[in-house]
Amino acid sequence: MGQGLGRVGRLFVWTDASRPGWDNSGTAALLGTRTILTASHMVPWGSSNWKALFIPADYNGSSLYGSSAASWVTNAQGYSNHSQGDDMAVMRLAVALGDSFGYFGNRTYNSAWQDQSVWTLPGYPGDKDNPPAERPWLHLNFPIIDDDNDGAGVELEYRADAYHGQSGAPVFAWFNGSPDVVGTHSGCEDNFGEPRQNCAAGGAALTNLVRWARSTWP
Structure with missing residues (x-):
């Protein structure tokens, strides 16, 4: 993706963290040292046991920067009852990947x-x-x-x-x-x-x- 490759990545979401396989995948971008921006409909707001993993520069299932270039999400905030124009959410990363890859x-x-x-x-x-x-x-x-x-x-x-x-x-x-x-x-x-x-x-x-x-x- 050219300059700033690690600022964009793939987002994997489990609606039930106890299950081995993820339920949904989309895209997210680094907007801060440990903040990613994505769509609100990527967040399973109704689940009390969900989890998500962000992999920057994901390519064929792993980051171009190595296996350590990933972070679990620890929190989310956004418009849970969204329209098209406010279908947005931010997520907090456990690892401050923005320090390594920069952010938008x-x-x-x-x-x-x-x-x-x-x-x-x-x-x-x-x-x-x-x-x-x-x-x-x-x-x-x-x-x-x-x-x-x-x-x-x-x-x-x-x-x-x-x-x-x-x-x-x-x-x-x-x-x-x-x-x-x-x-x-x-x-x-x-x-x-x-x-x-x-x-x-x-x-x-x-x-x-x-x-x-x-x-x-x-």
């Missing part, structure tokens, strides 16, 4: 950036490779074509290629040499009579959530 900055999306082909969407889509979702993919230089207030956040719409496994992936661009996230991939919008769009959750809700995590989980 973040910004509140500005609608003046609409239609600028500057955004990147990484992740682990399940329709690529065999076995699926085992290697990272990138969609580069696409525009955000619309933004709508939705829930506590803002729904950012785009037509970048995406699939199951990319839930929680960061939507980011480079600002003065810094890769800054404006949204986390949440799924798609399929309204009657309108073209189908993929979308991310963003806005001030994301900025505030990341700020809270960084100050609470240094």
